[in-house]
Amino acid sequence: MVRVCYSLLVLLICVPVLSVPKKAAAATDSPNVIVIFVDDQGYYDLGCYGATEVETPRIDAMAREGMLFEDYYAAAPICSPSRAGLLTGCYPRRVGNHIWVHRADSIAGIHPDELTLAELFQANGYATACIGKWHLGFAEPFLPKNQGFDEYFGLLHNLDPVEVVYFGDKGVPLMRNDSVVKQPADPAELTQIYTDEAIAFIEKNKEHPFFLYVPHTMLHHPLGVSEPFRGSSNWGEYGDAIQELDANVGRIFDTLKNLQIDDNTIVIYASDNGRGPGRTPEQKIQGRKLSTYEGGIRVPAIAWGPGAGIQAGKRSAAVTRAMDWYPTLATLAGISVPEGRVIDGRDITSLLKGDTQFVPAASLKKTLNALVPLRRRWEPPEEWAALIKRHEFNDAFFYHGSQGELAAVRWKNWKLQLNPTPLLYDLAADPGEKTAVRNREVTRKLRGMAILFQHEMLADARPPGVVNRPGANGKTLIPRLMSEGLNTSLGVTYARYGDRTLEMDIYRPNDAWGKLPAVV
Structure with missing residues (x-):
């Protein structure tokens, strides 16, 4: 068994092309x-x-x-x-x-x-x-x-x-x-x-x-x-x-x-x-x-x-x-x-x-x-609607790590590192992130922003472009989405060879809810 950390979203959907009206040559003062x-x-x-x-x-x-x-x-x-x-x-x-x-x-x-x-x-x-x-x-x-x-x-x-x-x-x-x-x-x-x-x-x-x-x-x-x-x-x-x-x-x-x-x-x-x-x-x-x-x-x-x-x-x-x-x-x-x-x-x-x-x-x-x-989607449940205003959410910055995981949130001078343990920093006073501070209300607000952002991305993230790659038998391998959700792993079936199947269970790493390994 190999343990690795992945963040993977597999979406097999069609996204409509949004047309952009063509202009003649732009004005010379453009x-x-x-x-x-x-x-x-x-x-x-x-x-x-x-x-x-x-x-x-x-x-x-x-x-x-x-x-x-x-x-x-x-x-x-x-x-x-x-x-x-x-x-x-x-x-x-x-x-x-x-x-x-x-x-x-x-x-x-x-x-x-x-x-x-x-x-x-x-x-x-x-x-x-x-x-x-x-x-x-x-x-x-x-x-x-x-x-x-x-x-x-x-x-x-x-x-x-x-x-x-x-x-x-x-x-x-x-x-x-x-x-x-x-x-x-x-x-x-x-x-x-x-x-x-x-x-x-x-x-x-x-x-x-x-x-x-x-x-x-x-x-x-x-x-x-x-x-x-x-x-x-x-x-x-x-x-x-x-x-x-x-x-x-x-x-x-x-x-x-x-x-x-x-x-x-x-x-x-x-x-x-x-x-x-x-x-x-x-x-x-x-x-x-x-x-x-x-x-x-x-x-x-x-x-x-x-x-x-x-x-x-x-x-x-x-x-x-x-x-x-x-x-x-x-x-x-x-x-x-x-x-x-x-x-x-x-x-x-x-x-x-x-x-x-x-x-x-x-x-x-x-x-x-x-x-x-x-x-952008804005459908906060009541718990967060009273705490987070729409323009505050739009102005927040959501840090993602090199593996695509949501890792931190910044709003104004506050930065909340989400894992492995939530830590709040005042970047105006401590740009080097050396000393975490306590502010229960701000921590709750930024954690709420992280949760709302996760919901938004799960609902609205668009797929990457992907070209098909042929398998060993010359047939194209196309991943198939088996399950999705906030609290479930993604099960992906990649290929079937007779009675054998290559499958992967993939969990979100370094997310707002903690670090989870993937088992392949």
């Missing part, structure tokens, strides 16, 4: 949007966040000219789920992409019926490109070209040693759309060539609105630094790679200015999760990627866009999440999130523009997509 998504950069690992081991003058300048977020959370503490949350505006669990990462042999990805941020912009006349690390599924339905991107250049996979094993001696390929450009890819040149490609795309579309997503491979292990930046920092190869990223962010800003389109461009800079292992300089928050301590999931984020009305020189203490960019960028571009599309992101446009200091309740209707959070 703002360009660039999202620079860095891999494994810790919360303090920029000059503007307090790092002294590195110099990041170009990103620091972006922060001075824009808004820096002090309490911003990635969608997950690990690569693939984090990217799914950013591009769909949903908790990764809602879209079935919440468990670990997609490896090269993965049969799953973002479901084709999901409406990615790229698809939303593409449908509204924008040119779209993804340049960098994809990591959201590798079968045909899950590739960037089928998720809203007109163009793709980069690595579909990451460069973990386990990925190299899949590709053998050839190594992980660098791709342009469906064609191999180079194999194996050289980590030391990726930051430079991604930026070269990004600049070429910007120049090609300087007179047409564009949505450009640049998910860098750095700072993920194995690190790669080009010759001019080796030894340039006081933080080893990690610091050198940060300084190279900074210089290349500067190249993008220089291009926007030289083309005189900087006044009509919005730039977002953020990390996908916290630092990787072995990066030792102290920081006030503890933890690293994969964990739900603050250091694993609270990350740097900066929004820049003077021409769009984004405030300059502001630091925001509002609790914001990667999912919030979806409705916010749509609003800044004058695009409505289609009716019926349920997402978890909130429109923070009023915060960016200085109309409010915190994210206003959806009912105030302050922005184009303000009402989107009200599409």
